[in-house]
Amino acid sequence: MHVLFYIAAAVAIFATLMMLTRLNAVHALLYLIVSLLAVAIVFFTIGAPFMAALEVIIYAGAIMVLFVFVVMLLNLGKRQVAQEKAWQRPGMWPGPVILAIILIVEVAFLVGRPGGAAVGTQAIGPKQVGIALFGPYLIGVELASFLLLGALVGAYHLGVRKQEKLEKRNDKHTHESGAAAGGDFVRAGADRPAGTP
Amino acid sequence: MLHLLWLIPALPFAGAFVLIVFGPRLPKRAVAIIGPGVIAVAGVITILIAISFLRTPPPNHAYTQELWTWFDVGGFHPHIGLYLDALSLLMTLVVTFVGFLIHWYSTEFMDGDEGYSRFFAYMNLFVAAMLMLLLGDNLLLLFLGWEGVGLCSYLLIGFWYQDWANCVAARKAFIVTRVGDVAMTLGLLLLFTHLGTLDIQDLMHRALTQWPVGSSLAVWAGFLLLGGAVGKSAQLPLQTWLPDAMAGPTPTSALIHAATMVTAGVYLIARTHVLFSLAPAAQTAVAVVGIATLILAGFAALTQWDLKRILAYSTVSQIGYMFLALGVGAWSAALFHFMTHAFFKALLFLGAGIVINACHHEHSIFKMGGLRKQLPVAFWTFLIAGCSLAGLPLITAGFYSKGLIIYESRAAANGSTTLWTLAVIGVLLTSLYTFRMIFVTFFGEPKTHVEHKPGYSMKIPCIVLAVLSVIGGFVETPRFLGDAHFFTDFLHTTLPAVIPGSAGMSELGSELWVTLAFVVGLVVSYYLYMVNPALVEAITAPALSKALHRFWFSDWGMDWLYDHLFVRPVVWFAHVDRRDFIDGFYNGCAALSRGIYRGLRTTETGRVRWYAAGIVFGSIVFVAIVLLV
Amino acid sequence: MFALGLTGLLVRRNLMLMLMSIEVMLNAAGLAFVVAGARWMQPDGQIMFIFILSSAAAEVAVGLALVLQLYHHHKSLDADAISEMRG
Numbered sequence: 001m002h003v004l005f006y007i008a009a010a011v012a013i014f015a016t017l018m019m020l021t022r023l024n025a026v027h028a029l030l031y032l033i034v035s036l037l038a039v040a041i042v043f044f045t046i047g048a049p050f051m052a053a054l055e056v057i058i059y060a061g062a063i064m065v066l067f068v069f070v071v072m073l074l075n076l077g078k079r080q081v082a083q084e085k086a087w088q089r090p091g092m093w094p095g096p097v098i099l100a101i102i103l104i105v106e107v108a109f110l111v112g113r114p115g116g117a118a119v120g121t122q123a124i125g126p127k128q129v130g131i132a133l134f135g136p137y138l139i140g141v142e143l144a145s146f147l148l149l150g151a152l153v154g155a156y157h158l159g160v161r162k163q164e165k166l167e168k169r170n171d172k173h174t175h176e177s178g179a180a181a182g183g184d185f186v187r188a189g190a191d192r193p194a195g196t197p
Numbered sequence: 198m199l200h201l202l203w204l205i206p207a208l209p210f211a212g213a214f215v216l217i218v219f220g221p222r223l224p225k226r227a228v229a230i231i232g233p234g235v236i237a238v239a240g241v242i243t244i245l246i247a248i249s250f251l252r253t254p255p256p257n258h259a260y261t262q263e264l265w266t267w268f269d270v271g272g273f274h275p276h277i278g279l280y281l282d283a284l285s286l287l288m289t290l291v292v293t294f295v296g297f298l299i300h301w302y303s304t305e306f307m308d309g310d311e312g313y314s315r316f317f318a319y320m321n322l323f324v325a326a327m328l329m330l331l332l333g334d335n336l337l338l339l340f341l342g343w344e345g346v347g348l349c350s351y352l353l354i355g356f357w358y359q360d361w362a363n364c365v366a367a368r369k370a371f372i373v374t375r376v377g378d379v380a381m382t383l384g385l386l387l388l389f390t391h392l393g394t395l396d397i398q399d400l401m402h403r404a405l406t407q408w409p410v411g412s413s414l415a416v417w418a419g420f421l422l423l424g425g426a427v428g429k430s431a432q433l434p435l436q437t438w439l440p441d442a443m444a445g446p447t448p449t450s451a452l453i454h455a456a457t458m459v460t461a462g463v464y465l466i467a468r469t470h471v472l473f474s475l476a477p478a479a480q481t482a483v484a485v486v487g488i489a490t491l492i493l494a495g496f497a498a499l500t501q502w503d504l505k506r507i508l509a510y511s512t513v514s515q516i517g518y519m520f521l522a523l524g525v526g527a528w529s530a531a532l533f534h535f536m537t538h539a540f541f542k543a544l545l546f547l548g549a550g551i552v553i554n555a556c557h558h559e560h561s562i563f564k565m566g567g568l569r570k571q572l573p574v575a576f577w578t579f580l581i582a583g584c585s586l587a588g589l590p591l592i593t594a595g596f597y598s599k600g601l602i603i604y605e606s607r608a609a610a611n612g613s614t615t616l617w618t619l620a621v622i623g624v625l626l627t628s629l630y631t632f633r634m635i636f637v638t639f640f641g642e643p644k645t646h647v648e649h650k651p652g653y654s655m656k657i658p659c660i661v662l663a664v665l666s667v668i669g670g671f672v673e674t675p676r677f678l679g680d681a682h683f684f685t686d687f688l689h690t691t692l693p694a695v696i697p698g699s700a701g702m703s704e705l706g707s708e709l710w711v712t713l714a715f716v717v718g719l720v721v722s723y724y725l726y727m728v729n730p731a732l733v734e735a736i737t738a739p740a741l742s743k744a745l746h747r748f749w750f751s752d753w754g755m756d757w758l759y760d761h762l763f764v765r766p767v768v769w770f771a772h773v774d775r776r777d778f779i780d781g782f783y784n785g786c787a788a789l790s791r792g793i794y795r796g797l798r799t800t801e802t803g804r805v806r807w808y809a810a811g812i813v814f815g816s817i818v819f820v821a822i823v824l825l826v
Numbered sequence: 827m828f829a830l831g832l833t834g835l836l837v838r839r840n841l842m843l844m845l846m847s848i849e850v851m852l853n854a855a856g857l858a859f860v861v862a863g864a865r866w867m868q869p870d871g872q873i874m875f876i877f878i879l880s881s882a883a884a885e886v887a888v889g890l891a892l893v894l895q896l897y898h899h900h901k902s903l904d905a906d907a908i909s910e911m912r913g
Contacts, residue, residue: 020834046864063886070890096836100829106820132869144880151884158891803909
């Protein structure tokens with residue numbers, strides 16, 4: 001059990017590291033999904049099976065799929081790879097790395113003080129979670145639903161764009177204006193030289 | 198009747214307010230009615246109050262009307278209160294009456310000026326402030342009126358402000374009187390700190406009980422108040438502003454600088470007479486200032502060619518007489534002379550206004566001449582006023598008032614023969630320059646053509662004042678001439694009688710000497726200016742007399758002295774401080790904060806990642822604090 | 827893992843990758859909560875994780891919509907290009 005835990009944890013960390021350093025957005029996404037799946041296994045090993053399932057379904061399943069959709073929509077392509085190459089200079093790594101290391105050290109210090117207990121001796125199943133959710137945490141559930149509703153409406157509103165102008169433009173000049181206006185995601189970036197934003 | 202006292206200053210205030218706010222929109226006739234009208238109504242009320250006061254005097258011959266408490270800070274609570282006694286009643290009568298006549302005169306004099314309503318607004322405001330000064334029951338209210346008249350004097354001197362010289366004159370008047378005002382403020386502070394109140398009657402009472410005669414506090418207070426009075430009344434050493442103040446319109450000169458504002462100093466000293474009788478040194482100083490100014494201004498007037506400047510110096514000189522009387526303790530004599538002086542000096546200025554108007558605004562008397570035939574009303578009224586000023590015996594008011602002062606300057610306990618002699622010499626000088634002025638202006642060959650004859654609005658006030666200049670003196674005649682003493686009896690309800698000393702000369706003798714001086718002056722000036730004008734040239738030709746002439750002409754060099762003593766150092770310092778090193782400190786503070794701003798600005802890059810890094814950094818710091826503390 | 831996500835946020839300039847790093851951070855926080863709940867044998871940690879999950883979902887939805895808008899506006903996904911609130 002413990003071995004599984006450590007392997008899954010190592011996979012998660014490695015996958016995240018790979019995600020950080022990939023130039024292609026889709027590659028990075030895929031690594032992130034791997035990382036999330038690894039975290040789900042970690043959940044399993046510590047006795048939270050319901051959470052593992054939720055992690056896979058919602059996080060890796062819905063949220064990451066959303067990411068994938070948007071990445072496809074933006075159609076970043078070769079141009080974007082070159083862009084990332086230009087942006088990912090080695091010179092910009094030390095600063096954030098130092099900050100992160102300091103944080104890790106501090107948190108480790110904070111956490112490592114009192115004695116640790118055995119983890120994962122008892123699995124807390126969905127039944128217990130459900131009882132707690134509909135008991136003391138009822139208000140939280142309601143609030144979460146508010147939040148999701150708000151996010152839904154907001155996302156819809158933000159996603160709306162004026163379609164009429166686009167149509168007219170596409171009518172007159174299909175190639176250049178469509179690309180120039182950037183409104184047509186399918187063709188955007190296809191005719192621009194690589195490396196320019 | 199007495200309860201209408203508050204209307205007397207309130208009406209001119211209301212008039213001034215209306216004219217300030219609505220003046221430019223009102224038709225000229227309305228302004229001409231409102232301006233003099235409020236003064237007339239105030240004057241009528243004053244007369245009614247006077248009648249009531251005389252017939253049934255209030256207890257203690259004083260009436261106080263407290264309107265409201267001005268403010269109440271730390272135990273100091275001056276009231277807006279009006280105090281009526283013989284002194285303030287007398288001066289209020291003169292101010293409203295003469296003021297009304299001058300306002301009436303100005304409706305025609307200022308006709309055609311585009312600042313018509315502004316003029317009457319300022320004049321009304323001035324009369325209101327002056328009445329506040331006279332009727333206030335505490336020194337703070339008096340000071341309010343004091344500053345108010347100073348302000349209106351400034352506004353009116355610089356009335357034709359488009360001409361830079363007028364602005365300079367107004368500024369000079371304000372600054373010089375300000376010096377006096379500083380002294381007065383210090384005096385008020387001293388009085389309040391040591392006696393705890395500024396209510397005049399209360400103050401006098403406390404001073405009497407708490408300060409012995411000759412106490413240094415009383416002397417200091419007296420000197421400081423004298424400083425204030427000297428500034429406002431244009432006495433030595435602050436008399437330099439009055440001749441330049443003639444840049445204002447002639448009715449202004451008549452009202453402010455002849456009849457009323459310049460007598461504010463006289464009123465102040467008379468009001469606080471208790472203080473001065475507690476401080477003999479200060480009182481002597483008053484007399485010395487008076488006599489010195491008298492002589493100095495007399496010589497200066499002798500050399501002037503500008504008609505209004507002659508009258509200005511004459512005013513300075515006559516107020517010197519009033520100060521002299523106050524200095525020897527002859528309080529009611531001083532106020533008697535104030536009353537008669539108001540009449541004839543205002544008349545002289547009004548007449549001068551007619552003359553100047555008629556000669557195309559020509560001010561030099563040597564360019565006028567022969568106006569006797571062309572402006573008869575002006576000539577006769579001017580002549581009567583001039584005779585009153587010089588003191589024509591028996592039939593002019595000036596004779597009686599000046600004679601009384603001169604006699605008292607010798608006969609009073611504080612008087613002396615020196616004072617008397619100098620005062621008589623002053624009469625000689627007065628007579629000289631007055632008749633010089635009259636002969637040169639009205640007699641001889643006409644040098645300027647008369648274009649603008651006065652209408653009845655200008656003539657009637659002059660005639661009324663001329664009548665008063667004649668009969669005004671009959672309320673107080675010497676013992677050997679009828680022994681009327683209505684005036685001093687009236688004033689003795691508030692002011693003490695003069696303390697008699699050894700006169701060494703009877704009243705008759707003194708009057709004879711005065712008459713002699715008058716006649717000598719008349720004869721000499723007649724000879725010099727009518728019979729043998731060439732003699733004047735001969736006298737002033739030699740270098741010494743030319744230098745003397747120039748010296749006297751420039752007000753005994755006082756303008757030059759003040760310029761070198763005060764004006765130039767200040768201007769020099771202003772040049773040195775051009776970049777204002779004192780302001781540099783404040784600019785430095787501003788520059789420092791700007792520098793800090795620039796430094797902090799670089800942290801606002803607008804980039805999200807930078808901000809995220811900031812958050813991380815901050816959280817590190819917090820966690821470190823939690824860990825280490 | 828949180829530190830890794832943080833590093834990713836600071837290092838990457840592409841908006842999409844920044845958002846992904848934020849997801850990593852959220853996930854790490856949730857992991858911490860679940861572990862804590864498991865350590866104390868209580869369901870509260872898992873409940874917290876559910877809430878975090880739902881808020882992450884909401885945030886992703888809105889965030890991606892914003893990213894779309896920004897791309898439409900600036901024609902690029904450069905995080906540094908959106909620095910109009912410079913001081």
